[in-house]
Amino acid sequence: MLIGAAMMPHGNPVLEPEDEETKRLAEVLGKIGRALSDADAYVLISPHNVRMSDHLGVVMAEHLVSWLGFEGKELPGEWRTEKELARKIYESAKSAGLPVVDMNFAALSGDYSRWPLSWGELIPLHFLEKKPLVLLTPARNVPREVLVRFGEVIGDVIEWSEKRVAFIASADHGHGHSEEGPYGKVKESEEYDRLVMEIISENRLEKLMEIPKELVRKALVDSYWQLLVLHGLLKRVPMGVRETSYACPTYFGMAGALWVR
């Protein structure tokens, strides 16, 4: 069964927060970790693992291994894949006609069945107790409805599982918040972030479907596609939102939110 869900950021600043807003966000991430600490497994969707244009991914590799930090920030660690749950998500998504692939690496099982993790997974995982994982990857060039449907399938599979499972969407928002940032300052980043935080605070994720594609594109976000999957999940298992928090200490917006039954 689904015990909760969270949106979690993956930017280095939450690891060593310097301003009050980011400290508050890091505190919320700590609360999310505690609230979901009695899960048997996490299902984590990340925009900084494998990136395929038009196929969703389900990682089947047994060992998930820290590989790539951002700006030299290393977070070593190794996690196990919850293979049975991963297989059910893959098979159900495939049966539902979704464009999905199962992904292993090197060997199909055993010590050599390994998969690399980046900051996109490692930073959320830093705030969560170590549990077996199912790692999923979104896709940008599929219709929004496909992502929502994927979330519905994931929700159904988790809900039918005997395990207590939490769903985590790794997501950062607009990346154009600062003249000094790599993308400069674009007004759409602020607009998108404000809109998304409004949608999340009101717990009306169906409104994500109304966000113009152009705004998503111009706002330079890492969050939209995972949030559509979360929306699908919450359609199947409605939950209340708790503990939302937003910070933008550098050039990109970060936010946390917790949903519990």
Add this chain to the structure above:
Amino acid sequence: MLIGAAMMPHGNPVLEPEDEETKRLAEVLGKIGRALSDADAYVLISPHNVRMSDHLGVVMAEHLVSWLGFEGKELPGEWRTEKELARKIYESAKSAGLPVVDMNFAALSGDYSRWPLSWGELIPLHFLEKKPLVLLTPARNVPREVLVRFGEVIGDVIEWSEKRVAFIASADHGHGHSEEGPYGKVKESEEYDRLVMEIISENRLEKLMEIPKELVRKALVDSYWQLLVLHGLLKRVPMGVRETSYACPTYFGMAGALWVR
């Protein structure tokens, strides 16, 4: 244009050959490296990178980085992806209706666009001069015709390219050659290896299509699917075979073969 092709093994014994047969195989791999050393780029298909059941993969990540050796044998190194050629192969395969995905990691370009390599790539690359690569992955649960068609598409794209390109199939054969091996001794491994070496020596790869599926399965091979892709390539650009060699110093069959125009 295609300047040549090779089948190359990925077992540790070719790195430090101990018996005469394996020494001869390592010599042939050296000859393959020299024969293909004036390529601008290599297209390498490997069974020990990402493994998807029913989708072919084209790696678009910019930096290909050594990650996973077999039995502790590390071969450090980093290669660049020949992105334009990779994109053309992906797009052409997609246009041909093949089940193919483009694969990036972490970021779509730049320093963080990285991809892990295993022994399946690193051992063949050890014998080749360092060049930009296109890394491809096969799939086992697709019809044979799909793999052959993928090879045809790759052949066409390479042939139209202004670059001088060589195609490398990383492939080991039966894994049931020894009572002491992890899979024990199975007669089908010997049968498959003999048959494949016959097919290659005669340069009649179309006969791969006649090998019973049951034999491929029982022989516990890593080679069949990549060889079907090579067959497709050679259908489009027929070349003569040179320098075939086979060795089985432990529990699995290894072989090298070179095709040149």
